[in-house]
Amino acid sequence: MSGGSFQVVLSDLLQAASTFKTEAQTFKAIMPTDWPALPDGGGAGFDGSLKSVVEALCLLHLQISGDIAGHSSKLQTAHDTYAHDEESLSKLCSQISDPDRI
Amino acid sequence: MGATAKSPARLAAFAYDWVGGDIHGLSAYAGTLYGHVPEISDVVTALDKKVDQIVGDAGWTGSAASAFTKNWERDATGANALGVVTNLAGDIVNQLAVDLAKIENALEQAADKTTAAGVNIGGDGKPPQVCYGDRGKEQWRGGYQSFWQQCMQAAQQARMAPP
Numbered sequence: 236m237s238g239g240s241f242q243v244v245l246s247d248l249l250q251a252a253s254t255f256k257t258e259a260q261t262f263k264a265i266m267p268t269d270w271p272a273l274p275d276g277g278g279a280g281f282d283g284s285l286k287s288v289v290e291a292l293c294l295l296h297l298q299i300s301g302d303i304a305g306h307s308s309k310l311q312t313a314h315d316t317y318a319h320d321e322e323s324l325s326k327l328c329s330q331i332s333d334p335d336r337i
Numbered sequence: 338m339g340a341t342a343k344s345p346a347r348l349a350a351f352a353y354d355w356v357g358g359d360i361h362g363l364s365a366y367a368g369t370l371y372g373h374v375p376e377i378s379d380v381v382t383a384l385d386k387k388v389d390q391i392v393g394d395a396g397w398t399g400s401a402a403s404a405f406t407k408n409w410e411r412d413a414t415g416a417n418a419l420g421v422v423t424n425l426a427g428d429i430v431n432q433l434a435v436d437l438a439k440i441e442n443a444l445e446q447a448a449d450k451t452t453a454a455g456v457n458i459g460g461d462g463k464p465p466q467v468c469y470g471d472r473g474k475e476q477w478r479g480g481y482q483s484f485w486q487q488c489m490q491a492a493q494q495a496r497m498a499p500p
Binding site: 244247248250251254255258261262265266273274275276277278280281285288289292295296299302303306309310313 | 356357358359362363365366373376377380383384387388390391394395396397401405408409412415416419422423426429430433437492493496497
């Protein structure tokens with residue numbers, strides 16, 4: 236279990252977790268996290284609509300950046316779980332080949 | 338960086354602020370919104386590539402891999418939708434800037450011609466409230482007053498109309 240493709244997946248998962256973490260930060264920086272000052276459209280109706288749309292865009296953007304960060308955590312968890320399983324199986328194999336150690 | 342950001346449209350020339358609104362500010366903000374669109378798609382593209390790599394090239398399979406891929410596809414769709422809506426919001430703001438600049442340009446040109454005919458136009462572009470005894474000047478004043486009202490209505494319409 237400790238050789239071949241399983242190792243490849245482990246390192247790839249770790250790398251993917253890191254990429255998702257970095258990209259979550261990049262994504263979060265795209266739009267302001269607080270409401271930006273908006274230009275005057277010259278009418279209360281337009282200004283109010285623009286404010287609502289921009290607030291919704293900023294909120295959605297913030298939520299998506301959080302989701303991307305969440306994916307990073309999930310990939311890290313998957314990696315840690317597989318790594319732990321691999322370690323347990325390696326230990327078991329070693330004990331089986333040397334029954335005195337069980 | 339992948340795709341380049343769309344640019345706001347070139348505005349008709351104008352010198353004052355008679356129809357209302359921060360026209361240059363609106364155009365600049367359209368550019369800000371347009372700038373977000375490729376930034377969003379760059380992140381989605383990078384992460385799509387990474388997911389393809391772990392479930393394709395690296396061969397991560399099983400229920401966890403399937404669930405992860407499905408969840409990411411849902412979020413990638415959401416992020417792409419955010420890009421589309423941001424672009425649309427940019428189009429609306431850009432169109433308002435273009436329309437207001439055209440109206441402002443036309444009004445300022447009309448004011449120049451009316452002033453040249455001897456009619457005093459105020460610093461705010463409003464037509465004079467007095468009538469002229471001179472028939473020619475009065476015709477220019479009346480014509481400008483009518484055009485000024487049309488411009489104000491057109492500006493108001495531009496703020497309400499979808500692109």
